[in-house]
Amino acid sequence: MTWLLLAEAAVPEGGLFDLDATLPLMAVQVVLLTFLLNSLFFRPVGKVVEDREGYISTSLADAKQKLEQVQRLEAELTEQLRGARQAAQAAILEAEQEVDNLYREAIATTEADANRTREQARREIEAQREQAQSQLMGKVDEFSTKIIQRLLAVS
Template sequence: MTWLLFAEAAVPEGGLFDLDATLPLMALQVVLLTFLLNSLFFRPVGKVVEEREGYISTSRADAKQKLAQVERLEADLTEQLREARQAAQSAIVEAEQEVDKLYREALAAAEAEANRTREQARREIESQREAAQTQLMSKVDQLSAQIIQRLLAVS
């Protein structure tokens, strides 16, 4: 209620607008307040806002560069992984071929050794057979000579 009385007391008799020395004083206060607010509040806040905008734009640019670098590294690593897989596959194929070659060589060597051993055994058997046949022939000759001598001695 005291506010209403205070508001009624402040209204001058001349009407809503009074054009006396108050208007230039108010204009001066508005200009002074604008200057003070600009120098004390708006300029520092604007400076902080500009610094943040600069930091954000710099950070975005750095982030874009790092993202591009990461993408390049990812592509390089993907290519290296693909090459490593191909090299591993080639090494596996070469190893399989080498194992197959060694197997065939070992098999051929074993077959050659078996053939050599079989041939040597055949030769030994043949020589023993010939020796036995020669020995038998000599015994046959001796026995036939003895038989002939006995037949001749008997007659």
């Protein structure tokens, strides 16, 4: 091994398990590094990460609350919509009934009118026919008396 040849009076022999002042100094160095990294790395990065975690959780809670609100409003609106639909249905039904009623009424009055007019016409016709018949009868009577007079005069 080379280090055996290089061993001199002042310089220690070295070797794998050579414990010396490197140990405490390294310990001090690691402790210093701990403090340095604490202020440069762990604290600032931790703050950012935890701030973000807080931000995310509050945002999430906020969003949940808003979602709840939206769902409540939606349910309310659905209820309103159903009411409105029912009202519309009722209005349509009512209007249809009314139209039906009006239609029937109109037909009934028209029919009654027509009947009355027909009746009147029939009665007028009857009266005229009767008049005509009586006139005709008068004329027949007149003619027959005339014929009888003529015949009597001739004979």
